[in-house]
Amino acid sequence: MASPVSEPIVPAQPGPHPDETGDAPTVVKIVVAGGFAVGKTTFIGSISEIEPLSTEAAMTEHSLGVDDAGRMSQRKATTTVALDFGRIALPGGLWLYLFGTPGQDRFLFMWDDLIRGAVGAVVLVDTERLEQSFPAVDYFEDRGLPFVVAVNCFDGIARHHLDEVRRALGLSPDVPVHYTDARSRAATKEALQTLVRHAMARLHAGVPAGT
């Protein structure tokens, strides 16, 4: 079990960015979360203007374990986390980055960096391996980051009803759940729009962070 090593999220600081007068684009981020092989890179690639790039973050992981003598021990290990991303230039000098990252428990520590300044997250779900999305859902609920659940229909086949998915994940009624096809640009567009609309609705409703 990893503990976050990034610094905690700081409260919002109102006012213009100090460098807002520059000619640099404004970066906005959307996180694409989901378990192994759920289609994150495909999802990003379906809409990105650049081939999805991959990088890695080597992080120190603090892990609690049981040593050979059966005692609880605390260990440090270095782990490498793959991070895929794509970029879309939007009118008005906006660069939308999509960051795809594994959703396993032990990788969550790097998300504190990713979600800072992020619009929200798309949790990609494979209904055959629903449990892989539990850590991501827990994490975003805990951090108060707007997220939507997109059920990736492999081969275009929906195997589970959306209500079943909502129930299994224990989602609050306002969290959008929909089908998607990670290979389809139109479906990916729709998923991203659903997320942004959801973020706007939450803003309008005045949902505070961390609830």
Next chain:
Amino acid sequence: MTAVTGAGSVVDRDDAESPVRPYALVGGRTRVPDELGLSVGALIHGLVPPGPGLSPEERRVLDLTRDDHRSVADLSARMRLPLGVVRVVVADLAGRGSVRVRSALLVAVPPVPRRVLESVLDGIASL
């Protein structure tokens, strides 16, 4: 798919290959000042041409950021170096005034301001 400025679609897989362990390049350092805001989406812009006395990694950052802003994530992918290593290299350059760092933060999360969300929504719709 339309190309945007500086958005190469191919990562050069050869020129950054090195048998040196990445963290040895930066003397084992992993921490950079928080106030630099060097998150994965922070944009780096080179202010000076690569001069003498720089490490190969510093030269590469200045080359890559000379005509365009590049994110920390971009640099990491193109240089084939872990994010943590790129952060240290960029922090060193920023400390000497060789690059400008524009933090990706509009405001801290959450929430992203409504006007930005509206622009993003309109922008995605127009794709």
